[in-house]
Amino acid sequence: MQLVAYLDKDKFFPPSSFVKEVIVCLRDFSSRPVFAKEDLPDLYAEAQRRGQQLLLECDLLFNSEELERASAELLELESNTDCLRILDTGLARLLVEQIRSLQIDLMVNWGNHNSEGLLGWNEAFGSAIRRLILSPEISHSMLDGFIKKIPRQVEIPVLGALQVFYSRRLLLSEGKDDVQALASSEESAHKNFPFYQNKRGTFMDHVRDLGILDDVVNSFQGEQVWGRIDLRGRPSEVLWPLLERFWESRSAEDWLTFKEQYTRALFKGYFRQNKSSSLFRKLKNEHLEKQHDGFVGEVIDYTKKEYIVIKQPVWGHHLCEADWIEFLTPEGKKIGGRVRDLHKLNGHVLKDSEHENYFVMKAVKGAIVKSQLYFTKREEAPVVSSPS
Amino acid sequence: MGSLLQKKPEILSPAGNLEKLKTAILYGADAVYLGGQEYGLRSAAENFSRIEIEQAMEFAHKRGRKVYVVLNAFLHDEDMQGLDDFLAFLEKSQVDAVIVADLGVLRQVRKFSKIPIHLSTQASCLNYESALFWKEQGVCRIVLGRELSLQESSQIAAKAGLEVEIFIHGSMCMSYSGHCLISNFTQGRDSNRGGCAQSCRFEYSLERENGERSQGFFLSSKDLWGMRALPLLKEFPVHSLKIEGRMKSALYVGGVTKAYRAAIDLLFSSPNLTEEQIVHFEQELDKSVHRDFCTGNLLNSAGLESVYDERVHNGEKSDYAIAGMVLEVSQETNQMFIEVKNSFNLGQTLELLPFQGENIAFQAEHILNLIGKSLERTKPSSVIALPLVAGAEAYNIIRVRTQCN
Numbered sequence: 020m021q022l023v024a025y026l027d028k029d030k031f032f033p034p035s036s037f038v039k040e041v042i043v044c045l046r047d048f049s050s051r052p053v054f055a056k057e058d059l060p061d062l063y064a065e066a067q068r069r070g071q072q073l074l075l076e077c078d079l080l081f082n083s084e085e086l087e088r089a090s091a092e093l094l095e096l097e098s099n100t101d102c103l104r105i106l107d108t109g110l111a112r113l114l115v116e117q118i119r120s121l122q123i124d125l126m127v128n129w130g131n132h133n134s135e136g137l138l139g140w141n142e143a144f145g146s147a148i149r150r151l152i153l154s155p156e157i158s159h160s161m162l163d164g165f166i167k168k169i170p171r172q173v174e175i176p177v178l179g180a181l182q183v184f185y186s187r188r189l190l191l192s193e194g195k196d197d198v199q200a201l202a203s204s205e206e207s208a209h210k211n212f213p214f215y216q217n218k219r220g221t222f223m224d225h226v227r228d229l230g231i232l233d234d235v236v237n238s239f240q241g242e243q244v245w246g247r248i249d250l251r252g253r254p255s256e257v258l259w260p261l262l263e264r265f266w267e268s269r270s271a272e273d274w275l276t277f278k279e280q281y282t283r284a285l286f287k288g289y290f291r292q293n294k295s296s297s298l299f300r301k302l303k304n305e306h307l308e309k310q311h312d313g314f315v316g317e318v319i320d321y322t323k324k325e326y327i328v329i330k331q332p333v334w335g336h337h338l339c340e341a342d343w344i345e346f347l348t349p350e351g352k353k354i355g356g357r358v359r360d361l362h363k364l365n366g367h368v369l370k371d372s373e374h375e376n377y378f379v380m381k382a383v384k385g386a387i388v389k390s391q392l393y394f395t396k397r398e399e400a401p402v403v404s405s406p407s
Numbered sequence: 408m409g410s411l412l413q414k415k416p417e418i419l420s421p422a423g424n425l426e427k428l429k430t431a432i433l434y435g436a437d438a439v440y441l442g443g444q445e446y447g448l449r450s451a452a453e454n455f456s457r458i459e460i461e462q463a464m465e466f467a468h469k470r471g472r473k474v475y476v477v478l479n480a481f482l483h484d485e486d487m488q489g490l491d492d493f494l495a496f497l498e499k500s501q502v503d504a505v506i507v508a509d510l511g512v513l514r515q516v517r518k519f520s521k522i523p524i525h526l527s528t529q530a531s532c533l534n535y536e537s538a539l540f541w542k543e544q545g546v547c548r549i550v551l552g553r554e555l556s557l558q559e560s561s562q563i564a565a566k567a568g569l570e571v572e573i574f575i576h577g578s579m580c581m582s583y584s585g586h587c588l589i590s591n592f593t594q595g596r597d598s599n600r601g602g603c604a605q606s607c608r609f610e611y612s613l614e615r616e617n618g619e620r621s622q623g624f625f626l627s628s629k630d631l632w633g634m635r636a637l638p639l640l641k642e643f644p645v646h647s648l649k650i651e652g653r654m655k656s657a658l659y660v661g662g663v664t665k666a667y668r669a670a671i672d673l674l675f676s677s678p679n680l681t682e683e684q685i686v687h688f689e690q691e692l693d694k695s696v697h698r699d700f701c702t703g704n705l706l707n708s709a710g711l712e713s714v715y716d717e718r719v720h721n722g723e724k725s726d727y728a729i730a731g732m733v734l735e736v737s738q739e740t741n742q743m744f745i746e747v748k749n750s751f752n753l754g755q756t757l758e759l760l761p762f763q764g765e766n767i768a769f770q771a772e773h774i775l776n777l778i779g780k781s782l783e784r785t786k787p788s789s790v791i792a793l794p795l796v797a798g799a800e801a802y803n804i805i806r807v808r809t810q811c812n
C-alpha cells in the first residue's frame with residue numbers, strides 16, 4: 020500500500036519517506052477548504068522539492084452554471100498540480116473533454132460498492148482515470164475482490180475524519196461565512212457530530228475517526244492500493260513522526276503509542292466486515308411476506324365469533340364451502356379451519372370465491388386482521404350412487 | 408425528442424402496493440413507480456411480488472399508463488445475484504422503465520435486457536455534462552437532484568437532449584440524495600440499500616464554535632410543495648413531475664395525484680393558473696398528511712426557511728385523515744362497502760373523493776357492519792356498509808376531518 024495525505028493549514032508536509040502524495044483543498048472547491056488559490060504555486064513547489072506529488076481535490080457537486088466556472092478555474096490551476104481529484108461526474112467529463120491528455124482521480128466514494136460499477140467508471144473514462152477513490156463502506160474482502168478485477172489504482176480512507184453527510188443547504192446560519200458546530204441528539208447514542216458549513220453547503224463527520232491503518236499496513240503490496248490519511252485539525256507535528264515510526268516498524272506497540280496521542284476516538288467502520296446486510300434483514304417481518312403457493316388472500320376485518328372479510332387478489336386460490344384452510348397470523352402463528360358461510364359483502368351466498376375481490380366467511384378464532392389465508396385441501400363430494 | 412412546449416408533463420405517482428397503484432392510476436397518474444422485493448430503497452415498504460408486478464402491469468397498461476420499477480439501491484457484489492433473472496422477468500412483464508442509481512446495476516440492465524433506463528435522483532445528477540455522461544451510459548431519462556430549480560432542470564433537458572423528471576411534491580432528503588451515510592455508520596442500516604433510519608428527523612442540540620447553543624430539527628427538511636411552480640412549466644418544460652411517497656397512505660397518493668392532475672389539466676387548457684386556483688389546489692394538498700411545506704429549490708435556492716430550525720413539532724400532520732376506501736358498491740342493496748382506516752362516528756361529515764371533479768360531502772348515516780348491526784362508531788381495520796353516495800366507485804377515498812376550527 021502507498022499513502023496519500025491531506026495538507027493542513029500549518030503547511031506541515033508529511034514525511035516523504037512514506038507519504039508519496041499530498042492533497043490540497045482550496046476554497047470554492049472543497050468541503051473542507053484549507054488554502055486559497057494563491058497558496059497553490061508555493062505548495063506545489065514545496066511538494067516538488069520534497070519529491071511528493073501534489074493533488075488538488077474538488078469534492079463538491081455543481082449545477083450547470085457553477086460547473087463551467089469551476090472547470091475554467093481548475094484548468095487554470097491544473098499547471099500547479101500533478102493530478103485533480105474530482106467528485107462531480109459532469110465536471111470530470113468536461114475537464115477530460117477540454118484536455119485530452121488530462122488524468123484525474125475520480126471520486127466514486129458515495130456508493131459504488133460493486134465491481135461491475137467500478138469497471139463501468141473505468142471503461143467510461145478510460146485512460147483519463149489514474150485512480151478510483153472508493154467508498155469508506157468498502158470492507159477488506161470487498162477490496163480484495165475489486166483489485167483483482169479493476170486495472171487501476173484504487174484508494175480508501177485509512178485514517179482520519181469520516182464525512183457522512185453533504186447538503187447543498189446552509190443549515191447552520193443564513194450567512195455564507197464558515198461555521199462549525201457540534202450536534203447531538205437524545206435519539207442517537209452518538210454525541211457531538213462535527214458539522215461545518217461554508218458557502219458550498221453543510222457537511223457532517225462521524226463522531227469518531229476512521230482508523231484502519233493497522234489493518235491494512237501489511238495487506239496490500241505494490242502500488243495499486245492507496246491509503247488516505249487525513250490529519251487536518253489534529254496535531255500533525257506530533258502525529259506524523261509517530262505514524263512514520265509505526266509505518267517502519269509495523270508493530271502493534273507503535274500503533275498503540277500513536278493511538279494514545281491521537282486526539283479523537285478511532286473506529287474500524289465497515290472495513291473488517293460490512294454488517295449492514297445482515298442487520299437490515301432483521302427489520303423485515305418475514306411473517307408478512309406472502310408465499311404464493313395456495314395463498315388465498317388477507318384478512319381485512321375480524322369480527323369476533325361472527326365473520327371475517329378476506330381481500331383476495333386476482334391470483335388468489337379460490338375457496339369453496341367446506342375447504343380446509345390455514346391462517347398465518349402476523350406473529351407467525353398457524354391456525355387451521357374450514358370455510359363456512361361463504362358470501363359476498365352484500366350478503367349474497369357464494370358457491371366459491373372466484374371472481375370476488377372481497378368475500379366474507381365465518382370467523383375462525385385467532386385469524387386476526389393482516390393474517391394471511393392459505394388453501395389447504397378440498398374434500399371431493401362423496402359420490403352418491405343412483406338407485407338402481 | 409419532440410418539443411416540450413405546450414406538452415403536458417407526465418404525473419408520476421408512488422405505488423407502495425397494488426392498492427395504492429390502482430388508487431394512483433384511477434386518480435389520474437400517467438405513470439407510477441414501484442419497488443420489487445429487492446433492489447429498491449424502501450425495504451420497509453410492502454413492495455411488489457412478481458405476481459403483483461404482473462397485475463400492476465396489466466392494470467396500468469389496460470388504461471394506457473406506465474409502470475417504472477425502482478432498482479435504485481447501491482448494490483454490493485453479492486446483491487447482484489439474481490438480478491439477471493429479475494430483469495428477465497421485468498422485461499417479459501413489459502415494464503416501461505427501470506430506475507437505477509448504480510452504474511453497476513445500470514450495466515447489468517443493459518447486459519440482460521432492453522428495458523429503458525431512468526437515472527435515479529440518488530445519482531445526484533445536477534448539470535448537463537453529468538446528464539450527457541449518463542446518456543452515454545444508456546440512460547433515456549434523468550431524475551434530477553432536488554437541488555435544482557425548474558429552470559435549471561428544463562435547461563438540462565434541452566442541452567442534454569434527454570427526458571428529465573423532477574420531484575414536484577413530498578418529503579425531501581436534507582443531503583444530496585445518496586450523499587448521507589449517517590444511518591449506515593450510526594445504526595448499521597444502509598440508507599442506500601433501503602435501510603434509512605431517518606436520523607435527519609431527530610431533534611439535535613447544537614453547540615457552535617462561538618459557544619452559542621440551540622436546539623432544533625435543523626437536519627429535517629420541510630416537505631416539497633410544487634403547486635406554485637406549475638405555471639412556470641410552460642416556460643421551462645420538463646417531461647415528468649414526480650410525487651414522492653411510496654411509504655405513504657392511499658389518501659396521500661390519491662389526494663395529491665388528483666390535485667396535481669387537475670392543476671396540470673387546467674394549466675394546459677387555459678392561459679395560466681390563477682392565484683385563486685392555486686390556493687384551491689394547495690388547500691387540497693393540505694388535506695393529505697404532510698410536514699410543513701416549502702417550494703424547495705424549484706423557484707429559488709432553498710434557504711433556512713426550508714428547514715425546521717426552531718423547537719417546533721416537525722412531524723407529519725393534517726387536519727384530515729383517510730376514513731376509508733370504497734371496496735365495492737352494490738346498486739342492488741344501494742350500499743357502498745368501506746374498508747375503515749380511521750374511526751368516525753355516526754352522523755359525522757365525510758368527504759368522498761371521486762376520481763375526477765368536485766369532492767362530495769355527506770353524513771355517515773346508517774352505519775352497518777356486515778351482519779346488519781347498526782354502529783355508533785366505526786373501528787379501524789373493519790369493513791362497514793354505508794348508504795350509497797351517487798357516483799361512488801371502488802377505490803374512491805373517503806376522508807374525515809380530524810381537527811375542528
